[in-house]
Structure formats: C-alpha cells, structure tokens
Amino acid sequence: MGPQRYWLPPALRRRRIAAARVLLTLFVLAGLGAGLFLAMLPHDATFRLWLNMRNREAFWTPKPHELKWLSRPAAYPINWKDDVGIVVKSGFGTQHRIPAWLEAVREVGDVVLIADYATKAGEHYSKHGRELPVHDVVGAMFEQGVFSVADLEHPRAQQYKNMSEAITRGDESAMQMAKDIGWGLDAMKFVSGLELAYKQMPNKKWYLLVDDDTYIVQDSMTLLLERLNSRKRYYIGNPVGGWALMFGHGGSSIVMSNAAVHRLYSPAFNHLITQTNHESLDETWGDRLLAKAFIGVGIYLDQAYSVLFNGERPRISWIRADRFCAPVVSFHGHSNPEDMRETGNTFRNLRKVIRWIDIWDITGAPDLATFRTSPQRRNWDHIGRLDERVTTSTDLKSADECHAACKAMRGPNWPKGKCLAWTWDDKEGKCFQSPWMIVGSQAEGRISGLNEERVSELAAACNPIP
Known part of the structure; x- marks a missing residue:
C-alpha cells in the first residue's frame, strides 16, 4: 500500500483557507500601516533615526572597511573642470591660507570662496586665469533680511557687526576680533555658503565643501565619484556625533551630489533654510547644522565611504587596520600655509589613487x-x-x-x-x-x-x- 493521504472534510478545508486569507490580509495591512506610519514621521524623528542606525549595523549592510564599492564599474565619468564645484570655506582670520590652497590644488574649474568678509575689486584671488572673489556669506544673510530685528541684537550678530566695521576702517583690531569670534561665525557659513555656491553652479554633478586647510586627493576622489550616480541623493563624509545626529566632519571634506543639494535648496524647503540660518546664530558646529538641514529634507549621512575621509595632515594621519588598503581622499589641519604647500608638492603630481598605506612610502618613512x-x-x-x-x-x-x-x-x-x-x-x-x-x-x-x-x-x- 502506498502512503495514505490525510483527508480533510470540505467544510474544514474551506475554513482553513479562509483563515489563511485573513492572516495574509492582516499581515499586508500591518505592513502598509507600518509603512504609512513611517512615511508620516518627521525625517528627524527619534524612531526614524534609530531605524537608520539599526539598518547601518545590520548584517545585510556592507561595512565601510569591506570596500565592496570598488568592484563597481566607473559608470559615471567626471571631469573636474566641468562636473565638480568646490566650495572653500575661509574667514578674515584665516585668509592667509587661501593662496596656499590655490597653489596646492592641481586642477579645478569653478571654485567659490566663502567667508565672513569680502574681497574688493583688485583684491580677488585667481586660479588658471579665473578671478575668484571672496564672498561674505555671513553679511549676505543680514543684507537679505534673513534675521529678525531681535536677531540683530544677538551677541554673535553684534560681534560680526563690530568686526565688519573694524575691517572697513582698516583697524588692526579686526584681525584679533576674527581670531576671537571666528569659530562662532564659521558655523554661519555652511548652509548659506553652500546655497550661494549652488546658485552660482547649479549644474555641477558634485559639490565638495572644504576648509581652507583641507587638501583633496583628486585621483582618489575621482575613483569614488565615478562609481556614484550624482542623480541620486548623496551626502557623504567623515562621520562625527551619535546615532541621533551623525554629521560629516567639515574639515575632512563633505561630498554632496547634485540631487541632494537640489532638494535641499528647492523652494519647497525655503522655510527650512530660513530656520536653519536663524539657528546658526547659536550653533557651535556648522557641519552639524548642515546635517540637520539635510535630515530635514530626508537625506542622511551616507557612512559607507567613511574610511576614505581623513581629518589629519599626511605625517600624522592615523593608518589603521580597517582602512589600511582603502583610498584616502583628504588631508586636513594645514593651519600653516607652508604645510599646505608641502602636501600639494608631495601629492599633486602623483596622478594615481593614494591609499592610506601609500602615505607611509610617499612621505619618506622607512x-x-x-x-x-x-x-x-x-x-x-x-x-x-x-x-x-x-x-x-x-x-x-x-x-x-x-x-x-x-x-x-x-x-x-x-x-x-x-x-x-x-x-x-x-x-x-x-x-x-x-x-x-x-x-x-x-x-x-x-x-x-x-x-x-x-x-x-x-x-x-x-x-x-x-
């Protein structure tokens, strides 16, 4: 005899099928409800930020040190002169770094210099025959009426006003003021400066926001950018902070795609930009404020490429096991212009991707x-x-x-x-x-x-x- 088949009465079979359909319907409805719940949450809701953190830690998410993205083809070629806009953030107290930065960089197309002061006609910088004025993006916010009457009495607003007046008079005290309040004013430049750069360069595929003491390793950066689609929303950098507010460290350079910047400054979010600029009067770290703005439009820091970003000068860069073989895209901390020139002279003409371990040989270590x-x-x-x-x-x-x-x-x-x-x-x-x-x-x-x-x-x- 063959195996006996288990027989169910037709009525019982129908009840079980109906029960399965009910369970499936409930499961689908629960999924739709959860999706609707998430869609209704603000982008900066604690639960949403927690979910982002858990997703980064999940086993299915590639870890930065695995460098899986290197196996992708270079499907999105870039030309630095046409496709990459560089926003260099400086200040009255650090303007002496700008010439060294321009000397160190190899080839650039459009560069926007942003600061808390402006150069006058005849004082502008130049690169490859292009005139590069310094834009006072802090003063522009006051001129454009971004701040309320009450805001004008804010200590930081008064400090900026006093420094600007001293600059106009040619008073030597302006430099000391810049050194004393420069950090606070720096926080006001990120969102406003990037907005100015986007208005001047709306069609760039990529935007790099760097400090005037940051050096970009262009071949390594090219390796990354040519594997990413600028039509997708990317906000990439060296992660700092906690899961509730992870932001890209400004000194290590911040990379943003056209799609991300376009969304941030679209008219639908004008109120967000106004509010963010208002908050810059009290913010300590402008790179954190920029991250808050991006989160407000649903764009979170992409940490998949974090091991590429570096916050130190070459000779003191931490070469760690998790990034030994990874490309390095930036150096930071060249507060002395001669240090920037040295880094530029060392790396500018190598014409190859630089890995962290390559720093060892290139700088003459044993x-x-x-x-x-x-x-x-x-x-x-x-x-x-x-x-x-x-x-x-x-x-x-x-x-x-x-x-x-x-x-x-x-x-x-x-x-x-x-x-x-x-x-x-x-x-x-x-x-x-x-x-x-x-x-x-x-x-x-x-x-x-x-x-x-x-x-x-x-x-x-x-x-x-x-």
Whole structure:
C-alpha cells in the first residue's frame, strides 16, 4: 500500500483557507500601516533615526572597511573642470591660507570662496586665469533680511557687526576680533555658503565643501565619484556625533551630489533654510547644522565611504587596520600655509589613487621590512596624539618589553592583534600601544616602532586598485 493521504472534510478545508486569507490580509495591512506610519514621521524623528542606525549595523549592510564599492564599474565619468564645484570655506582670520590652497590644488574649474568678509575689486584671488572673489556669506544673510530685528541684537550678530566695521576702517583690531569670534561665525557659513555656491553652479554633478586647510586627493576622489550616480541623493563624509545626529566632519571634506543639494535648496524647503540660518546664530558646529538641514529634507549621512575621509595632515594621519588598503581622499589641519604647500608638492603630481598605506612610502618613512631587523627608532614617535584608544602601561621596564607587549596584544575583536605601533617614553617609564600608526616625527627621549608582523600582513593583503 502506498502512503495514505490525510483527508480533510470540505467544510474544514474551506475554513482553513479562509483563515489563511485573513492572516495574509492582516499581515499586508500591518505592513502598509507600518509603512504609512513611517512615511508620516518627521525625517528627524527619534524612531526614524534609530531605524537608520539599526539598518547601518545590520548584517545585510556592507561595512565601510569591506570596500565592496570598488568592484563597481566607473559608470559615471567626471571631469573636474566641468562636473565638480568646490566650495572653500575661509574667514578674515584665516585668509592667509587661501593662496596656499590655490597653489596646492592641481586642477579645478569653478571654485567659490566663502567667508565672513569680502574681497574688493583688485583684491580677488585667481586660479588658471579665473578671478575668484571672496564672498561674505555671513553679511549676505543680514543684507537679505534673513534675521529678525531681535536677531540683530544677538551677541554673535553684534560681534560680526563690530568686526565688519573694524575691517572697513582698516583697524588692526579686526584681525584679533576674527581670531576671537571666528569659530562662532564659521558655523554661519555652511548652509548659506553652500546655497550661494549652488546658485552660482547649479549644474555641477558634485559639490565638495572644504576648509581652507583641507587638501583633496583628486585621483582618489575621482575613483569614488565615478562609481556614484550624482542623480541620486548623496551626502557623504567623515562621520562625527551619535546615532541621533551623525554629521560629516567639515574639515575632512563633505561630498554632496547634485540631487541632494537640489532638494535641499528647492523652494519647497525655503522655510527650512530660513530656520536653519536663524539657528546658526547659536550653533557651535556648522557641519552639524548642515546635517540637520539635510535630515530635514530626508537625506542622511551616507557612512559607507567613511574610511576614505581623513581629518589629519599626511605625517600624522592615523593608518589603521580597517582602512589600511582603502583610498584616502583628504588631508586636513594645514593651519600653516607652508604645510599646505608641502602636501600639494608631495601629492599633486602623483596622478594615481593614494591609499592610506601609500602615505607611509610617499612621505619618506622607512621601508616596512626594515622594522624586522631594526625594530626600534630612537627619538621618534609613530603614535602621535593620544586618546582613550591608546593603551598606556606603566609596569613595563624597557623599550623591548613595550615592543613585545604591542605584538602580544590580542582580544575577541582583534584576534590578529590590536596594536600597530608602540612608543616607549624612557623619561616617564611609560609604554604606549596604539591601534594605528603614523609616519610621525622626532620626539626626544622616546623610542618607537611597529608591530612589524601585523603591519606586514596587512600590507600584503592590499589588492591593486582597479
């Protein structure tokens, strides 16, 4: 006999089918209800921001260090002169950086210089025969009536007024005022400055917002932009802050697609821009305020490319395991114009994609292989600035022990080793062990080196850039 089939009475079968249909209908209605609920939530609602965070952490979301985007074809070619608009943010107190920035950059088309003062006829800058005036985007907001009568009495508004009057008089006190209040005025330039740039360059595929001490590695940036469709809404940068308000660090450069900027400044959101400019009187960080504006139109910081952005100068850039082989698109912190010129002279004419580990060789650091035979560098430091991620040991007795401790550092999250560089302070008897390494500089009384086995392993794993 063959297997017996389970027989249901027709009435019972119909009831089960009807019940299944009801459950399916309820499931569909619940899904539609949830979707409608989310659609009705404001873009800056806590629940929506929490969902964005959970989605970034989910297993299906590619992680920045995986560099999966590199496998995409360069489907969207760009020409820097025609397709990329650069917004350089400066100020009266830092205007001495502008000439060095213009010298360091290789090739640009349209550049908009924004600040808290304006150059006069005959004082404008130039690049490749193009005249580049400095636009006072802070003063423009007062002239255009963005602020109310009450706003004009705000301390920051009064400070700007006093500085502007001193500039007009040619008073030397203007420079000291700019240094004292420049940070506060800087927060007022992001949204207003980007708006001016968009009005002047409405058809650019991409907009880069940079500080006057930020250097863009153009071939690395090209590698990224040619794999992204500028008709999609992209707001990309070096993430700072928490899940409730993650924003792109302005100094590391902020990348925005035409579609994103077009939406931000569309007439439908004029009220949002007005409100954001009003809030700039009290905001500390303008890059955070820009992120709030983007969130207000439903555009959130894309963190998929975060490992490309850098907030330091080349010799003190943190080369970490999660970005060892990744391209690097920016350097920051060139407060001294000569530092900017040096970076430009070093990288401008290389004509290739620069990875984080490439910084090591390009800046003249010792070959990684030499650390196997000569693991200690006297009067040097390969760690740099210390923070909570650096392990400090006071129970070790020598540079040899410090080196050994770095190589032995393991953990559940670092099965292959957490420490990449170590520094022994002979005077203080302290051993510093860091999850990054820098090219570094001379440091009297210190001995420094690398976890040469781990570093060599990371370097060997780097695949050629397509």
